[in-house]
Amino acid sequence: MYDESRPEGAPHLHHTAAVIPAAGRGVRLGPGAPKALRSLGGIPMLVHAVRAMARSRAVSVVVVVAPPADAADVRLLLDEHALPDRTEVLVVPGGETRQESVRAGLDALPGHITSVLVHDAARPLVPVDTVDAVVEAVREGAPAVVPGLPLADTVKEVEPGKPGEPEPVVATPERARLRAVQTPQGFDLATLARAHREIDLGGEGATDDAGMVERLGITVTVVPGHEEAFKVTRPLDLVLAEAVLARRRATDAY
Ligand SMILES: Nc1ccn([C@@H]2O[C@H](COP(=O)(O)OP(=O)(O)OP(=O)(O)O)[C@@H](O)[C@H]2O)c(=O)n1
């Protein structure tokens, strides 16, 4: 567990870990194994996500939060796939919501860790430059950093109705001020641990960790995201992910 005696924002040597929530079922992807364990280019999506974090030289520890029924199999799976020797990989069982799973990952962090990335297993193809940009911004003193991209679509706020029924529009936010945020989201560990201690949204929990930090009144910063850091949520996303991976394999030593 992290060192609670170090005050938030206090100067420190940086030791960065990544927590990978991977305990979701993947309902929107359709029937099958838990999403993180489904194949992308012949390798489980989770292995791509772990490698994406381990590729950053700043990340020394990766905590994988596994579907509870599959934690032992996930440990075996990760032992079977090559990862850099410098990276320690831990596996813990997840919870009912993303928020509970992230909290389980934070609880497993070794005491020397000072900053943390939270990265969806469902974003297997995030480039290392995006990971490093988030780490750098946190190490320069930002308490919470998220990668984000401008939107291509106009966004409407609606009065939600029943699925499939027309919904009245209540507002059109100014698109130039909006960003679609991705992961890894990076945090000073004491700040994120406090958010997880103090903010309990109940129900489905929070859709991202930065939102919990915002609720503490702490400023979250956006750095440029990357279009290949997209989340595999629906079947079409998997088609795109296979295509991106095939292009990488054809052009780099990936
Ligand atoms: N109880 C949960 C729910 C989600 N996640 C993780 O949070 C990330 C983002 O969630 P999402 O893309 O919504 O994944 P799922 O919850 O699996 O998807 P769905 O909502 O379609 O079931 C995923 O890596 C997922 O494994 C988790 O660790 N524990």
Ligand SMILES: C[C@](O)(CO)[C@H](O)COP(=O)(O)O
């Ligand atoms: C954390 C996240 O990926 C940021 O965009 C997103 O909010 C996760 O949402 P999901 O509904 O759990 O996929």
